[in-house]
Amino acid sequence: MIEAFFDEPTNTISYLVADPATRDAAVIDPVLDFDLASGEADTRSAERILAFAAAHEWRIVMVLETHAHADHLSAAPYIKARTGAVIGIGEHIRDVQKIFRPVFALEDLRTDGSDFDQLFSDGERFLIGEMEVEVLHVPGHTPADIAYRIGDAAFVGDTLFMPDYGTARADFPGGDARQLFRSIRRVLALPEETRLFLCHDYKAPGRDDYRWETTVGEQRRSSVHVHDGVSEDAFVAMREARDATLSVPKLLLPSIQVNIRAGTFPKADSNGVSYLRIPVRAAARGCGR
Numbered sequence: 001m002i003e004a005f006f007d008e009p010t011n012t013i014s015y016l017v018a019d020p021a022t023r024d025a026a027v028i029d030p031v032l033d034f035d036l037a038s039g040e041a042d043t044r045s046a047e048r049i050l051a052f053a054a055a056h057e058w059r060i061v062m063v064l065e066t067h068a069h070a071d072h073l074s075a076a077p078y079i080k081a082r083t084g085a086v087i088g089i090g091e092h093i094r095d096v097q098k099i100f101r102p103v104f105a106l107e108d109l110r111t112d113g114s115d116f117d118q119l120f121s122d123g124e125r126f127l128i129g130e131m132e133v134e135v136l137h138v139p140g141h142t143p144a145d146i147a148y149r150i151g152d153a154a155f156v157g158d159t160l161f162m163p164d165y166g167t168a169r170a171d172f173p174g175g176d177a178r179q180l181f182r183s184i185r186r187v188l189a190l191p192e193e194t195r196l197f198l199c200h201d202y203k204a205p206g207r208d209d210y211r212w213e214t215t216v217g218e219q220r221r222s223s224v225h226v227h228d229g230v231s232e233d234a235f236v237a238m239r240e241a242r243d244a245t246l247s248v249p250k251l252l253l254p255s256i257q258v259n260i261r262a263g264t265f266p267k268a269d270s271n272g273v274s275y276l277r278i279p280v281r282a283a284a285r286g287c288g289r
Contacts, residue, residue, distance in 0.1 A: 003052055007031045007045050010072040011200050013212045016049055018058040019129030025053055026062040026128050028155050029109040029199050032075040038089055046075035050082055066095050066157025067088040067145040070256055074263035086117035087262050090146035095258050099173045104257055104277045115262040140180025141168040153195045154212050163218050164204035166225035171243035177236045185225050192217035253278055
């Protein structure tokens with residue numbers, strides 16, 4: 001049983017996935033509402049998920065992150081506090097932590113992944129109730145991206161978008177377009193009827209509605225970036241050229257700092273307020289002198 005929750009401010013889709021036999025459930029990629037201008041965080045999106053689960057008597061036992069997101073903050077700790085769920089992510093989050101620890105001078109950040117309750121390795125299998133989940137390591141967007149395969153469904157995070165929109169960017173630190181192509185081909189090697197549930201949609205040109213479910217077959221036939229016949233070299237050239245034109249996500253700086261800590265904010269100062277860091281680099285013409 002799958003229920004999707006769309007957050008338009010960040011164009012993010014979170015999922016609630018439940019085992020019909022036991023009614024145990026997992027939340028995938030939950031969003032914490034965050035206003036950048038005021039610094040105010042809110043849990044209304046997480047509350048929608050919790051309310052739906054309660055209404056259907058689903059027990060949330062896990063929160064699963066596909067990667068450390070750069071465009072929204074995670075509500076994983078809030079859901080854990082409300083339900084006792086464990087928070088899981090791919091084991092290569094350690095690499096992401098090591099990349100960004102010096103970027104933000106986060107001297108207190110542990111880089112062993114221990115902020116998370118469970119670290120998954122490629123090919124690992126675990127249960128949600130009686131449902132078996134298979135972990136696929138699909139790096140390229142970030143070093144730590146994973147997909148969760150449950151039966152004929154796969155939750156692929158940012159790796160793929162709808163066929164008419166394309167694929168994830170690969171220009172964040174640790175990203176790699178060639179690696180991304182190989183990860184995508186791994187996903188597209190699954191049976192053609194496999195349903196792919198995506199983490200974002202931005203409405204492709206000419207489309208008026210948001211969509212977040214496709215299939216392996218649809219991607220192979222019609223993806224504007226990776227349909228069958230697109231070579232690795234052609235994809236890399238396209239992806240790198242396109243990435244050079246993209247702007248930085250609005251919530252990148254707060255998102256990274258929070259999400260590499262499993263969604264927790266830095267320890268509050270003596271006034272009870274948590275603070276996030278903004279790296280400032282002087283321009284070549286001497287800004288800041």
